[in-house]
Amino acid sequence: MNLALVTSRDTDQAVRVASPLAVRGMTVSYGQTPAIFSVDMTVRAGAMTAVVGPNGAGKSTLLKAALGVIAPLAGSVTVFGQPMAAMRDRIAYVPQRTSVDWDFPVRVIDVVMMGMYRKLGLLGRVRGQHKALAQDCLDRVGMADFAHRQIGQLSGGQQQRVFLARALAQEADIYVLDEPFAGVDAATEKAIIAVLQGLRDAGKTVLAVHHDLATVPDYFDDVVLLNTQVVAAGPVAEAFTEANLQAAYGGRLTTARVDPESVAG
Amino acid sequence: MGAEFVALSLPPILIGVLVAVACALPGNFLLLRGQALIGDAISHVVLPGIVVAFLLTGLVATGPMLLGAAGAAVIAVVAIEAVRRLGKIEAGAAMGVIFTAMFAGGVLLLEQSDTSSVHLDVEHALYGNLESLIWLDATGWGSLLDPVALAGLPVELPRMALALLVIAVFVGLFWRPLALSTFDEGFARGLGIRTAPLGLALVIMSAIAAVAAFDAVGSIIVIAMFICPPAAARMMTNRLGHQVAWSVVFAVLAAVSGYVLAGYGPLWIGAQASVSAAGMIATVSGIILGLAAVAGPHRTRNG
Incomplete structure (x- = not known):
């Protein structure tokens, strides 16, 4: 029995070392009931993974707990087998757009520069190379002409692109996005997915909370179906099935936007 | 505009x-964090701190009073955080509950204790006594270079200069994490910035x-x-650095012209x-x- 335990632990260690983001036993509670309960998630390197589930399923909570943005009751996170604290430079995070005050007195370029905080440190001088990188990141999301605008003057889609540019400026290996397509225009959605697919093609890993079931098979390689606990996880072709979706949404699927044609199985 | 002005x-x-x-x-960061009331809270809760310091020592001396005020401020900050987190x-x-309760407690303490013989009253806590901080050793502008005369400066001047130095160094050193965590706390935490201790330090x-x-x-x-x-500075610019610079200009303008x-x-x-x-300085700032x-x-x- 001991032997079996050791073996399974060693196997999991190997799995964790290969995974850009491995979550084990993650439990978070905001009050009496848990928001997520004992969640295991192993993100595949070089893939685009969607976290999908009904409202209140704990999707954002899972991302925040995985990144240490909120403190979990229990659970552990590893990045390529290492503790998160030692691997922060390799992770970029795009929070929900609605989580910040867009009247804050900063310009677009200042927001993108925030992505270089770990490179610049407390007092490191902003040099030409940093400014060039920030401008390049804006260019990649099609916002190069907006560098000196105040952020409050942007539309929702433009704000989301600026957040993505800030994540690009982190020059990370893993990109974690919370509802990147929520409330954005079609052009922005196309621009963002193109950037994310470009990252994936360059060997980076993308993990995003996604609310539009119809586009999951088009946009993503893997899927995690979440409803407080993990209902199913794996490649879209295997995990994104009618049965699993019904289990995750618990009969509420009719209210979710789903295109039957796009559901595998 | 000579000796009399300097003195x-x-x-x-x-x-x-x-x-x-x-x-x-x-104040710039407190305002942007929606915590502007904390200054109000702290300046009210120092009253019970001063009264308790007086009751314990029987002295109207700067040292014990500063300690009492600082102690009360720390208790208030902890209590506000506790009410905010536990009460969600x-x-x-949370600030409103704590600072009104502590200020009211201070007024009661003041009334119940025998402080009538000393200069310790609510008016003093509210308005201070800026005009009384004079420099009797000064004989003219030359006194600014005279070590003996400088030793006679009101003690509030070097104390306040030291406080400003500490605050300015803090804001300068932690400018980036302060700005980041004020704008986007979640992102800041994702970068590994410890936002809770930073907010407490602010x-x-x-x-x-x-x-x-x-x-x-x-x-x-x-x-x-x-x-x-x-708040006035926020309406002059859309850049944080410029806002802080404007706020310093407005603060100096209000202090000088108000006096x-x-x-x-x-x-x-x-x-x-x-x-x-x-009162006039506060009015001018308004x-x-x-x-x-x-x-x-x-x-x-x-x-």
């Missing part, structure tokens, strides 16, 4: 300027400003300077006595805020 007006003006800037600097209510409500800096200032100028100026210059107006303004309009400098709200270039939201 009677220069020290209070300088102290007023130091207080104004020391409060306005952290917004910060403003509140402690505000407490240093409030506690160092209350004895000299009372809580009215402190409350006004935490809010009015940063001069309080001292000479009534005479200009034919009245005999001057008015409270602390007028600046009003002007910025009417004519500031960035006074509307989203654009």
Whole structure:
């Protein structure tokens, strides 16, 4: 029995070392009931993974707990087998757009520069190379002409692109996005997915909370179906099935936007 | 404008300027975090701290009073955080509960204890006594270079200068994480910035400003300077660095012109006595805020 335990632990260690983001036993509670309960998630390197589930399923909570943005009751996170604290430079995070005050007195370029905080440190001088990188990141999301605008003057889609540019400026290996397509225009959605697919093609890993079931098979390689606990996880072709979706949404699927044609199985 | 100015007006003006800037600097971040009331809270809760310090020591001395005020500020900050987190209510409500309760407790303590024989009253806590901070050793501008005369400066001046230095160094050193965590706390935490200790440090800096200032100028100026210059500055620019610079300009302007107006303004309009400098400085800062709200270039939201 001991032997079996050791073996399974060693196997999991190997799995964790290969995974850009491995979550084990993650439990978070905001009050009496848990928001997520004992969640295991192993993100595949070089893939685009969607976290999908009904409202209140704990999707954002899972991302925040995985990144240490909120403190979990229990659970552990590893990045390529290492503790998160030692691997922060390799992770970029795009929070929900609605989580910040867009009247804050900063310009677009200042927001993108925030992505270089770990490179610049407390007092490191902003040099030409940093400014060039920030401008390049804006260019990649099609916002190069907006560098000196105040952020409050942007539309929702433009704000989301600026957040993505800030994540690009982190020059990370893993990109974690919370509802990147929520409330954005079609052009922005196309621009963002193109950037994310470009990252994936360059060997980076993308993990995003996604609310539009119809586009999951088009946009993503893997899927995690979440409803407080993990209902199913794996490649879209295997995990994104009618049965699993019904289990995750618990009969509420009719209210979710789903295109039957796009559901595998 | 010679010896008399240096002896009677220069020290209070300088102290007023130091207080104004020391409060306005952290006030910028408190305002953007929706915590502007914390300055109000801290400057009220120092009252029970002073009274308790007096009851314990029987002295109206600066040292014990500062300790008492600082202790009360720390208790208030911890209590506000506790109410906010345990009660899961917004910060403003938690502050309102704690600072009114502690201030009321201070007033009761003051009334019940035998403090009638000493100069310790609610008016003093509110308005301070800026005009009394004079420099009797000064004989003219030359006294600024005379070590013997400088030793006779009101103790509030070096104390306030030290407080401002500490606050300015803190804001300068932690500018980036402060700006980041104020704008986007989730992202800041994702970068590994420890936002909770940083936020607490900002509140402690505000407490240093409030506690160092209350004895000299009372809580009215402190409350006004935490809010009015940063709020006016916000309407002048859409960049954080520029906002902080504007707030310093407004704070200095309010302190200097408020002092001069309080001292000479009534005479200009034919009245005999001057008015409270602390009250006038706070009023001028409010007028600046009003002007910025009417004519500031960035006074509307989203654009």
